[in-house]
Every structure is written in structure tokens, then in C-alpha cells.
Amino acid sequence: MDIQSSRSLAGRVAVITGGAQGIGRAIGERFAAEGATVVLADLAVDRAASAAAEIERTHGRPAFAVRMDVADPASVEQAADEVRARAGHPDVLVANAGTLLLKPVLDISLDEWRRVLDVNLTGAFVTARAFAARMVERGAGGRIIFSSSLFGRRGGRENGAYSASKFGVIGLMESMAAELAPHGVLVNAVCPGQVATEMIDRLVGERAALTGADAETVRSEMVARIPVGRLGSVEEIADVYVYLAGELSRYVTGQSLIVDGGWTVG
Secondary structure, three states: OOHHHHHOOOOOEEEEEOOOOHHHHHHHHHHHHOOOEEEEEEOOHHHHHHHHHHHHHHHOOOEEEEEOOOOOHHHHHHHHHHHHHHHOOOOEEEEOOOOOOOEOHHHOOHHHHHHHHHHHHHHHHHHHHHHHHHHHHHOOOEEEEEEOOHHHOOOOOOEHHHHHHHHHHHHHHHHHHHHHHHHOEEEEEEEEOOEOOHHHHHHHHHHHHHHOOOHHHHHHHHHHOOOOOOOEOHHHHHHHHHHHHOHHHOOOOOOEEEEOOOOOOO
């Protein structure tokens, strides 16, 4: 197989939840560059629509936004039906929508705990279930890629709710990979480390407030733990999703790929 053609997503319809910004938007950019029709699903639908319009102008590929609240099963089903009506059957789902809570376990309220799990874990389940059912019904296979986290493989201070939700995503991914493989649907997860996004900016600010340190000190200490000596870029993370969505990964399923610049081994 030609290497260039094996990377191509031409003719595929790819849905990315949490696609309005950050890693989700970068995935949309990369998928469009590889020839996919891109659907950005987000609760912030106006922002997602602006991102989709820019992707379409830049890459000359169809791109549009749909409103989706991953914590609301009816919203997910409605969005999935809209995708099929406007673009055809989805070939790739990236379950990327998520929220962050930085708080010591003893300080987390039950409502805060439930909100993080509702979005990060239950939302991933509801979304993946809806799109997997459509892939199985179609009978042509597909790809489901979950966004977990470095903290879905290990815990950390102030990460109790977030880490628990992202560990759960990996368990869900592995179970779905086993169940869906006979249908030709490959299921994997990406576990990003520290990436230069709005979420990291927020995390740095919140950790600074918790510890009493200034934000630049917190950021410098974070970077110092990464062997490659810098935060990752959203484009570098998005490249891994391109791999998992394309033919180069056609024998890969049930895997969680850590992309962290060596943080876990440094």
C-alpha cells in the first residue's frame, strides 16, 4: 500500500465532539487536510460553526457544525441523525468533548463529581454508543477514537474526578474494541500529556491559586517534567488521531496511545 494513500481520509465522514477549539479543532483541521468531510459537534455551536467555516475555506473540504450536548442522550441522537442527513453515514467518531476539575478529593462536591463524570465518561459512552450503532447497522466498519488523558493512566494531585473519568474512558474503549471488532469497527484512545491549549492555561491558573505560586512558576515546573523540554502542540496530538483514523492503523484496536513528550518516563 502506498504510504501517502494509506494516510488519506478521502471520502470519509468524521465527527469530532468538542470540536470548537483546542485539540478538537486541530483534529478537524488535520482530518480535512487528509480529505475527510468534517463535522464539529459542540455545545458551543456558533464557535464550532466559525471553526468549520475556516476549515472549509482553508482545505476546500466540506465542513459543518452540529449542536451536541454529550451529557444529553437526546441531543446526541439528534446530532447523529443530522450528520447522517447532511453528510451520509459517519466513518470516524472522535469522542473528544471533556471538562476539567482541579480540586483535592476531599473538597469535591457530589455535584462537581457527577458533572465531570457526566461529561467525560457518560458523555463518551452515550456518544460512542450512538455512532457505533449506526456503524454496525451500515455494515461497512468504522473507527471510534476516544480522548482520554495521561491522567487516564495514572492519578495525580487535584485530579481525582478528572482522572477517574479518564480511566473509565480507557475501560470503555477496551470493552467496545472487543465487542465491535467483528463488525469491522476499530476502537482506540489517545492519552495526551501537557498540551498548549486554553485548558492548560486554565489548569495553570487554578493550580497557581491552589498552591499560592505564580502562574509562570507553575508552568515552568510543568515543562521541567517533560523530557522533550516543552508543551506539546495541538497539531502534534492531532497527527496521532489521523494515524488511528486511517489505513496505517488497520490492525490496531483496543489501544491507548500516550502522547506526552516522555512525561511518564522522565
